[in-house]
Amino acid sequence: MSALTIGIASFENPSALDRTMQAIRHCSRSDWHLTVFDNASQDEGVRQVIARHCAEEPRITAVWNQTNVGYCGAINAMLLACQTDYFLYFDNDATIQTIAYDLAMMQTLDAFHEVGLLFPRPFIHYPIPRPAYDEVLWGAGCCWIVNMLAAKDVWTVQEEFFDRHLGHHEEVDFCTRIRMAGWKIAAQRDVFITHEEHASRSPEANERINRGVVNWMHKNETKFGGKLQNYYSPNVMRYPLWPPHALYLEEYFLRNLPQDFNENPEEVVINGERFDLIKVPRTRGFYRRRII
Numbered sequence: 001m002s003a004l005t006i007g008i009a010s011f012e013n014p015s016a017l018d019r020t021m022q023a024i025r026h027c028s029r030s031d032w033h034l035t036v037f038d039n040a041s042q043d044e045g046v047r048q049v050i051a052r053h054c055a056e057e058p059r060i061t062a063v064w065n066q067t068n069v070g071y072c073g074a075i076n077a078m079l080l081a082c083q084t085d086y087f088l089y090f091d092n093d094a095t096i097q098t099i100a101y102d103l104a105m106m107q108t109l110d111a112f113h114e115v116g117l118l119f120p121r122p123f124i125h126y127p128i129p130r131p132a133y134d135e136v137l138w139g140a141g142c143c144w145i146v147n148m149l150a151a152k153d154v155w156t157v158q159e160e161f162f163d164r165h166l167g168h169h170e171e172v173d174f175c176t177r178i179r180m181a182g183w184k185i186a187a188q189r190d191v192f193i194t195h196e197e198h199a200s201r202s203p204e205a206n207e208r209i210n211r212g213v214v215n216w217m218h219k220n221e222t223k224f225g226g227k228l229q230n231y232y233s234p235n236v237m238r239y240p241l242w243p244p245h246a247l248y249l250e251e252y253f254l255r256n257l258p259q260d261f262n263e264n265p266e267e268v269v270i271n272g273e274r275f276d277l278i279k280v281p282r283t284r285g286f287y288r289r290r291i292i
Helices: 014-027 044-058 070-081 101-111 148-154 168-178 203-225 243-256
Strands: 005-010 034-037 060-065 084-092 094-098 115-121 143-149 184-195 265-269 273-277
Touching: 005 014, 005 070, 005 101, 005 273, 014 034, 014 084, 034 044, 034 070, 044 060, 044 148, 070 084, 084 094, 084 101, 084 148, 094 265, 101 115, 101 143, 101 184, 115 148, 115 168, 143 148, 168 184, 168 203, 168 243
Parallel strands: 005 034, 005 084, 034 060, 115 184
Antiparallel strands: 084 143, 094 184, 115 143, 265 273
């Protein structure tokens, strides 16, 4: 089993960080090394927690950033510095629950070379069961492991690994780009975490998240629909229709909808030409008065 680099993006919240680091030390069984990238935390308790763990465990090192480069800046810096085949990430309030989780996830990546990015449970979306793992559209960014070959496939000077211009949805964007590069996104069925979500529960966080969704849609509407398309366009393409997602979600819905869902589509004649009006699964409220 090869060595594993683990990373935490740290900012404030020392008690949750302590739980995350304790769980990593307790549950990890690989030849691991943990880097804690602190984003100029002002709470002295953060420094005390990190320093204590570094003193107790020589496989833990700290990066004390003098300015806050943000979540994406921290992840991009750790990925750029990674010298191992795989990089495993934790938020500073994500706690692993499964002993030897690292070995299980590395073994999946070793055995299934099509998987570029692997998530634990339960924070995954649109799972499709495969024989050895669940393929997913994407997962929550609180914990994941990436094959560095896949990460390098999507790195650009403009977007880096995580696109820091979005403000939120960076992991979802990362998943989309990895899928576009020809890799699969998957979930490990037997690995579980908990996530306290400190960074996403305040009114300020909700505003940041909403802005990030708009930025993410702006970026990909331009990419998949043309430079005049954006989040506010009257006929905006929602993410299930973007080419990297459409075929995957078609399989997902075919597995979960009644077998006869599209057996008898309605028909309309326009200027003598017949068209099928196919039924389309849609999130509640989306696509009303739209031709899909």
